[in-house]
Amino acid sequence: MIAVDLPYWAQSLLRVLGGTVAVLLPAGTIVYLFLFKMMSFMQSRLGPMEAGPYGSMQLFAEVGKWLQKEDIQPENADKRIFKIAPLIVLVSTFLLVAVVPFGPDAYFTDFEAGIFYALAVSSVSVLGILIAGWSSANKYSLLGGLRAAGQLIAYELPMVLAVIGVVIQAGTMNLNQIVEQQNAGSMFGWDGLGNPYILTQFVGFLVFMIAVQAELTQAPFDMPIAESELVSGYMTEYSGFRFLIFFIAEFATVGVFSLIASVLFLGGWGIPFSWFGWESNNDVDDWMNIVGPLIMITKMLGLSFLIMWVRFSYPRLREDQLQRFAWKVLIPVSLINIMFTAILKVAF
Secondary structure, eight states, rough: OOHSOOOOHHHHHHHHHHHHHHHHHHHHHHIIIIIIIIIIHHHHSSSOSSGGGGGGGGHHHHHHHHHOOOOOTTSSSSSHHHHHHHHHHHHHHHHHHHTOOOSSSSOOOOTTHHHHHHHHHHHHHHHHHHHHHTTTTTHHHHHHHHHHHHHHHHHHHHHHHHHHHHHHHHHHOOOHHHHHHHOOOOTTTTSSSSSOHHHHHHHHHHHHHHHHHHHHOOTOOOOOTTTHHTGGGGGOOOOHHHHHHHHHHHHHHHHHHHHHHHHHHHHTTTTHHHGGGSGGGGOOOOHHHHHHHHHHHHHHHHHHHHHHHHHSSOOOOHHHHHHHHHIIIHHHHHHHHHHHHHHHHOOO
């Protein structure tokens, strides 16, 4: 009712503000909980404790520090493209969150081919990284950019193939309808848990999360950055707020990919409809538009925990190992998963 009463410009402004919150709030939460605290506890230390209670204001101190630093550009860099590259990476994250449903009516867009849009937009960040490496006029940056492009192209394929199993089972590419299929479904006639696809598409879930780890260039897939070899890879020549944009985009993308994974495999904003006697999405009460985002945030933090746990636990792969794993392991496994899903879909 509120959306009907508001003029179009006000609705657009609310969508922009909502998208900003949906990107920046998870990014800040992930940095504080996992990068500052979880990693510290895994290494038997406390982490930052000085700025605010238990270091809770450390993130603001870090942002303030980077904003004060001088914005330096290499003399031989293609300055216009050099400046644009971090924005391309960050904008791809904002475009990605636009398709994520947070409740039965709490969404920015409701595309019929929502998952197709999400997979297409997630590839835009590759351009930003490649541009950053090439425009820096630095050999380390160029090597990092080329590594990133090769890695992201290789791991895009298993990610897409992992999602196809979900699309076959749900019979739709609309993310809200995928959520409904999981929460209104049943397993062997029992609907107490609905039908979360993490059970029937567990192989697809594993492939998707591994591909996400590589898409984020997080360890053990952090060859494009590889501090011991390339200084900081494609980010070597960036300083000040432009480096900060890369940093924000990295952790914001962790949150957004976790949101998408929770929609595809964990039932998204919903809980089993049978608990409340609901039959479909049309019967869901309005209060789920308030509770739904909280459920999504909880699932997002759980999946982000897995991503960060792997990042802090495993050593870096060599470039040949990284490529071989994508082409010889993940892609064949994804194709086999699609084959079995299609057979079972037709049979049952």
